[in-house]
Amino acid sequence: EVQLLESGGGLVQPGGSLRLSCAASGFTFSSYAMSWVRQAPGKGLEWVSAISGSGGSTYYADSVKGRFTISRDNSKSTLFLQMNSLRAEDTAVYYCGRGNYENYYYYYAMNVWGQGTTVTVSS
Amino acid sequence: QSALTQPASVSGSPGQSITISCTGTNSDVGGYNYVSWYQHHPGKAPKLMIYDVSSRPSGLSNRFSGSKSGNTASLTISGLQPEDEADYYCSSYTTRTTLVFGGGTKLTVL
Numbered sequence: 001e002v003q004l005l006e007s008g009g010g011l012v013q014p015g016g017s018l019r020l021s022c023a024a025s026g027f028t029f030s031s032y033a034m035s036w037v038r039q040a041p042g043k044g045l046e047w048v049s050a051i052s053g054s055g056g057s058t059y060y061a062d063s064v065k066g067r068f069t070i071s072r073d074n075s076k077s078t079l080f081l082q083m084n085s086l087r088a089e090d091t092a093v094y095y096c097g098r099g100n101y102e103n104y105y106y107y108y109a110m111n112v113w114g115q116g117t118t119v120t121v122s123s
Numbered sequence: 124q125s126a127l128t129q130p131a132s133v134s135g136s137p138g139q140s141i142t143i144s145c146t147g148t149n150s151d152v153g154g155y156n157y158v159s160w161y162q163h164h165p166g167k168a169p170k171l172m173i174y175d176v177s178s179r180p181s182g183l184s185n186r187f188s189g190s191k192s193g194n195t196a197s198l199t200i201s202g203l204q205p206e207d208e209a210d211y212y213c214s215s216y217t218t219r220t221t222l223v224f225g226g227g228t229k230l231t232v233l
Contacts (some may be wrong), residue, residue, distance in 0.1 A: 109174035
């Protein structure tokens with residue numbers, strides 16, 4: 001069964017750091033681009049970042065550029081999101097998603113999603 | 124990057140058809156055939172309904188269809204069913220190699 005499982009969320013103070021993980025199973029992880037998408041309380045979905053299958057290309061929303069870093073370990077079928085200098089507005093449920101095609105660079109649509117992990121930034 | 128524009132809410136009765144619009148610019152919706160639509164029930168994972176403007180994932184009901192004209196994409200749901208009640212989001216690839224979502228539309232099945 002194709003599956004994504006996020007972990008690493010929690011409560012962190014403003015200015016702090018957190019590292020999210022997304023464990024993949026049931027498919028050839030390295031063949032797919034992956035993304036992070038978040039949803040703040042009472043708000044809509046917001047794309048955060050994407051990474052190519054090899055990890056050689058990364059893409060970021062302006063709201064997180066310079067603070068967040070996306071990476072992947074294809075040997076462990078795991079996607080990461082390192083979040084630094086966290087702000088209250090980063091409070092959200094964070095989802096990882098798999099690109100729709102078995103194409104290293106296709107991150108334009110996501111057909112497999114995890115259940116999300118909650119990040120709360122508050123003092 | 125501003126969010127794509129969607130109506131906040133739409134409604135319809137069972138069996139009817141509804142259309143949700145998604146308006147962007149030449150730099151996103153109008154510039155690429157990479158518009159997607161997602162169904163999202165609160166507390167659950169989003170579900171891909173349409174990709175590449177009008178393609179349906181394998182196994183998805185053909186009651187769902189997508190189209191695009193200029194800078195506006197549309198999702199049409201025909202034969203509305205109670206289980207279609209959810210939030211719907213469009214997204215598009217942009218010239219800045221980012222993705223942008225719409226603000227979301229709450230569909231109510233009366």
